[in-house]
Amino acid sequence: MNKTIEKSITDVASAAQTISANYTWYLNAYQLHGNLWLSWSTTAPFRAHQGQIMVYSTPSFPSNPQDNVKVWHWDSDNSGGWDTGLPWGSDWYCAWNAQRSPNGPYAYAVQLITK
Secondary structure, eight states: OOOOOOOOHHHHOSSOOOOOOOOOEEEEEEEETTEEEEEEEESSSSOOTTOEEEEESSSSOOSSTTSSEEEEEETTSOTTOEEEEEEOOSOOEEEEEEEOTTTOOEEEEEEEEOO
16 A cells, blocks of 8 residues: 655755745826826836736726726837827826736736826
């Protein structure tokens, strides 16, 4: 009769190591020529998968980041500044979203409300 012994991999591994890294995503809103402009950057050495910059048409962030979008832009273009074409003002709900891996639904990475 065989006897089963359960052990985690770290119980039997030698010289197990763990490392982590932290990265930050920045989303900036500013007024230029009377319009809402957005810029974005990250400290990560990679880009978010299918990243999108969004401005929402509702006074809240929708539970699904793909709903109620007024204007949007791929994050791979114009990170130095994007003229949304919308008038500058308070209460614009803006976000940087990315697709969950692998090819899953979108999730919020950064949320910003203009003041």
